[in-house]
Amino acid sequence: MHIPVLAEEALTWLNVREDGVYVDCTAGAGGHSALIAERLTTGRLIALDRDAAAVETARRRLAGFDCARVIHTNHGRLREALAEAGIERVDGVLLDAGLSSMQLDTPSRGFSFQQDGPLDMRMDTEEGVTAAEYLASVSGSELIRVLKEYGDIGPARRIADAVIRRRDKGAMNTTRDLADAVAEALPFVTGVPEETRTVFQAVRIAVNDELRWLDEGVRQAVGVLNAGGRFVGISFHSGEDRIIKNVLRAASRPFRELRPDGRVQRTTPALVKVLTPKPVEPTDGEMRRNPRARSARLRAAERLGVVTEEE
């Protein structure tokens, strides 16, 4: 049984009204979506996922809810998806970033270092390059940056060197090849080095350009909210949490456009009020029930009235 992370908290912060319009940017197995749909009477739910397999699963999960529609798209294209559904503004947006347990548990998707499979890692298998193709052409310095920034990996250089040595021999095609390269880079570690998980995470984030899309998704989400509408974001590592925090923080400040002479041309008032000065973390009980929740962080914001002052 799939357990959505921080489900109770997410639903509380989203403040679902039975007649409201809501977006779940990351449908996954449809767990959060179903909890939203259950609360709607005349309202609507639009659920998105960039993974076609997740879309199929979420459609099955939500089949009994006439108010729900699941769309195969990237949440970086949220405005476009809403326009196609004939919706301009919404009352709440939920975004539960990252990878689903379904994706991790399917060896043929290539996300798991614990199961051998092709080194794919694309969330949308109709777009972009596979992890094997990415690693076939990435430079050493770029790979070091990716391992440091997206995986907080200390021995990034040693691991990047080992990956590049292997791929230059044409031996970087499966998840086992990548896991073996990490083990080769850290021969003094017995068993599977703990960096293996974060190397897979970092390569996955790069292959799917996840942080850029997250930034775009949160910006568009804030932009499409009605006054009083809520944004709720759940992240699973510091890079994702930083993006959600920064986009919400920037949107919570008035924005001043300056003339070339330095005078204020226009002030756009703050778009949102941040409701969670500190991120909400799962309780010990939830972490025990759902180990995936361990690193989860939730942030929420409420859209303010929109007024534009000309100065």
Ligand SMILES: C[S@@+](CC[C@H](N)C(=O)[O-])C[C@H]1O[C@@H](n2cnc3c(N)ncnc32)[C@H](O)[C@@H]1O
């Ligand atoms: C953590 S899971 C969501 C789980 C979901 N909340 C549930 O209750 O089942 C994250 C999902 O977001 C999707 N995803 C990640 N980045 C995305 C993006 N930029 N646009 C749309 N979907 C995305 C993934 O394919 C994955 O299915």
